[in-house]
Amino acid sequence: MRYLSYPTRSIGSASPGGRAVLFAALALLAAGCAKEEPGVRVAGGDPEQGLRLVRQYQCGACHAIPGVPGAGGDAGPPLDHTGRLGYIAGGIPNQPANMVRWLQNPPALKPDTAMPSQGVSEEEARHMAAYLYTLR
Numbered sequence: 001m002r003y004l005s006y007p008t009r010s011i012g013s014a015s016p017g018g019r020a021v022l023f024a025a026l027a028l029l030a031a032g033c034a035k036e037e038p039g040v041r042v043a044g045g046d047p048e049q050g051l052r053l054v055r056q057y058q059c060g061a062c063h064a065i066p067g068v069p070g071a072g073g074d075a076g077p078p079l080d081h082t083g084r085l086g087y088i089a090g091g092i093p094n095q096p097a098n099m100v101r102w103l104q105n106p107p108a109l110k111p112d113t114a115m116p117s118q119g120v121s122e123e124e125a126r127h128m129a130a131y132l133y134t135l136r
Contacts, residue, residue: 039083040133042096042126050131054123062115066135076115083136089113100127 051068055062055110060071064078090112092098101108103125106115120128 029066032126039136040096042100042130044123045096045126045128045130046091047127047134048127050127053120053128054131057128059120066132079132079136083133096129096133099132100125103128 011103039080054065055068059065059079060068060073063071063072064073064080065071066080066116082094085102088094088098088102090105092102092109100122104122105117107117122132
C-alpha cells in the first residue's frame with residue numbers, strides 16, 4: 001500500500017517572514033468564514049418603521065423577538081432567525097413577496113395557521129418584513 005507524505009515542518013520552524021505570511025493567510029481565511037451574508041431587502045420596506053409596527057401590533061404577545069422589550073410569547077415560533085429561515089410557517093418559501101402577503105393575511109396562505117389576520121396594510125407589511133429580515 002502506498003501512502004502519501006505531507007511536509008511535516010512545524011510553524012515554529014518556518015522563517016519569521018514565512019510565519020507572518022501564514023498567519024496573514026489564516027486571518028484572511030477566518031475573516032472570510034465569519035462574513036455574514038447580506039440581508040434580504042424588501043422594496044419599500046424600512047426596518048425601523050417595521051420594528052415600530054411589530055411593537056404596535058404586539059407581535060411579541062405570541063412570538064419571542066430579540067431586542068423588543070416584553071416580546072417573549074411562546075404561542076408562535078421565536079422570530080430571532082427569521083431572516084435566515086428557508087420557509088415561513090413551515091412550507092411557504094421565505095421570500096419578500098411571500099412574507100408581505102403572510103403578514104397581511106396569514107390564513108390566506110395557510111388556512112390552518114393559528115396566526116390571525118390583524119388588518120396589516122401592504123405598506124405596513126413591507127416595513128415589518130424589512131425588520132424581520134434583519135433578524136439573522
